[in-house]
Amino acid sequence: MKFGGTSVGDVAAFERVFAVVSSQLDRHPVVVVSAMTKVTDALLAAFETAKKGDFAEAFLSLTPHFERHAEVSRHYLPEDGPNLFNAELDLARDELSDLLMRVTRRSLPLQMLKDAIQSYGEQLSSRLLTEVLKAKGVRAHHVDSRRLIVTDDEFGAAQPLVDGTNELVKLELEPLIGEGEVPIMGGFIAANRGGETTTLGRGGSDYSAALVAAALQASELQIWTDVTGVMTCDPRICNSARTIPVLSYEEAAELAYFGAKVLHPKTIKPAVDNAIPVRVCNTFEPNEIGTMVLTDSPEAENKIKSIAHKKNITILRISSARMLGSYGFMSRVFQVFEQFRTVIDVISTSEVSIALTLDNTADIDKIVPELERLGDVEVDPGYAVICVVGEGLRASTGLASSVFSTIKHVNVALISHGASSVNLTFVIKDEAAPDVIRKLHAEFF
Numbered sequence: 001m002k003f004g005g006t007s008v009g010d011v012a013a014f015e016r017v018f019a020v021v022s023s024q025l026d027r028h029p030v031v032v033v034s035a036m037t038k039v040t041d042a043l044l045a046a047f048e049t050a051k052k053g054d055f056a057e058a059f060l061s062l063t064p065h066f067e068r069h070a071e072v073s074r075h076y077l078p079e080d081g082p083n084l085f086n087a088e089l090d091l092a093r094d095e096l097s098d099l100l101m102r103v104t105r106r107s108l109p110l111q112m113l114k115d116a117i118q119s120y121g122e123q124l125s126s127r128l129l130t131e132v133l134k135a136k137g138v139r140a141h142h143v144d145s146r147r148l149i150v151t152d153d154e155f156g157a158a159q160p161l162v163d164g165t166n167e168l169v170k171l172e173l174e175p176l177i178g179e180g181e182v183p184i185m186g187g188f189i190a191a192n193r194g195g196e197t198t199t200l201g202r203g204g205s206d207y208s209a210a211l212v213a214a215a216l217q218a219s220e221l222q223i224w225t226d227v228t229g230v231m232t233c234d235p236r237i238c239n240s241a242r243t244i245p246v247l248s249y250e251e252a253a254e255l256a257y258f259g260a261k262v263l264h265p266k267t268i269k270p271a272v273d274n275a276i277p278v279r280v281c282n283t284f285e286p287n288e289i290g291t292m293v294l295t296d297s298p299e300a301e302n303k304i305k306s307i308a309h310k311k312n313i314t315i316l317r318i319s320s321a322r323m324l325g326s327y328g329f330m331s332r333v334f335q336v337f338e339q340f341r342t343v344i345d346v347i348s349t350s351e352v353s354i355a356l357t358l359d360n361t362a363d364i365d366k367i368v369p370e371l372e373r374l375g376d377v378e379v380d381p382g383y384a385v386i387c388v389v390g391e392g393l394r395a396s397t398g399l400a401s402s403v404f405s406t407i408k409h410v411n412v413a414l415i416s417h418g419a420s421s422v423n424l425t426f427v428i429k430d431e432a433a434p435d436v437i438r439k440l441h442a443e444f445f
């Protein structure tokens with residue numbers, strides 16, 4: 001069972017988690033929990049402030065977040081007797097102070113310090129949840145994820161080493177589960193082989209949960225969040241969004257990849273590989289079934305299951321008349337992105353040019369000069385990717401036409417269709433996205 005940040009945001013949220021966990025004790029759950037909502041953002045902001053040299057401000061900015069943890073602890077943990085969580089909180093405060101100081105002084109590599117700092121969200125939430133559940137009579141047992149999930153050295157977006165992780169997860173968790181205890185661990189955080197703290201990328205707690213589910217061959221992976229499953233579009237954009245009862249793994253992967261934040265893209269993989277059904281459920285409506293993600297799923301009647309989107313996308317266009325009729329152009333373009341470990345989302349090509357979209361533009365200043373050796377380069381920020389997803393989309397006649405006629409008033413900058421059988425993807429200006437999503441949603445749902 002994975003609980004997201006909003007599911008552990010405040011005192012009331014912890015009560016809901018307790019209700020969900022305690023209602024399924026007979027199924028022997030393992031609990032993976034995210035940082036309390038907004039805490040990871042706050043830790044990252046503190047890191048940036050410290051990087052600019054303002055240690056005092058960086059540390060001070062965390063005070064309200066320490067207080068949020070303390071408030072939950074005061075509410076649930078008995079006043080008589082030792083409060084194990086408060087001791088942890090004091091320790092975390094000291095360690096964070098030390099780490100932020102190191103950032104200002106650059107006394108360790110920044111990437112390493114950044115992961116160490118952002119790991120405190122999950123370190124604290126998992127310890128707090130353990131103590132709260134224990135106080136309410138659940139046999140909860142805290143397990144430090146950094147002893148279980150082993151990754152490579154790519155700080156900030158570390159890749160798990162699956163065999164090692166499987167072995168450790170089984171070794172540590174199976175005896176606890178066997179004794180009727182409920183292991184509680186933080187998502188998102190891991191460690192490399194040298195024991196240094198790493199993280200799996202933003203939203204990565206889903207991934208941690210999937211890795212643990214796969215290692216234990218769990219009967220189900222439950223992703224508990226603040227909406228009832230995966231919906232026909234982001235409910236924050238369109239209030240008539242509905243829950244999708246069943247999705248195939250492929251549909252879920254496309255949706256997650258193209259911005260349906262509710263599932264982390266990589267979550268799908270360990271679950272698919274091990275045929276573990278994934279269920280996305282709502283802590284506010286625990287009795288609703290939510291969305292089941294299964295190996296296969298029936299086609300929707302109109303083929304379209306959901307509309308995902310991702311904002312803040314940059315288009316890069318590379319054109320080279322020199323390359324007309326010659327091979328190797330694409331390969332050289334891709335090599336540049338490989339060199340800077342930058343992921344391309346959508347791509348469209350012609351004889352002498354390539355247009356592609358990037359979500360992560362951290363290295364764009366280095367990428368562009370390299371590409372300029374191949375041809376003319378144009379950088380165009382401020383776009384959104386819209387992705388219409390549904391099993392059977394590629395094979396159906398007339399769908400592209402009805403999608404585009406619904407939005408004929410907007411300029412489409414790029415289209416990709418046919419690579420996957422389940423999606424139709426296009427790119428428009430950021431500011432047009434909410435209206436386009438609402439129009440498509442009204443038309444198809």
Ligand code: ADP
Pocket residue numbers: 003004005006007034203224225226227229230231232233234235236259260261262263306307308
């Ligand atoms: P958590 O903290 O539980 O991991 P996230 O914020 O990562 O939660 O994901 C849940 C949010 O995803 C929802 O509040 C919703 O606004 C957003 N979302 C975007 N697209 C969709 C979609 N198609 N279906 C459901 N939720 C979506």
Ligand code: ASP
Pocket residue numbers: 004005034035040041121187188201202203204205206
């Ligand atoms: N706390 C991390 C984040 O905000 C991981 C997660 O919530 O899944 O990205």
Ligand code: MG
Pocket residue numbers: 004203206261262263264
């Ligand atoms: Mg999430």
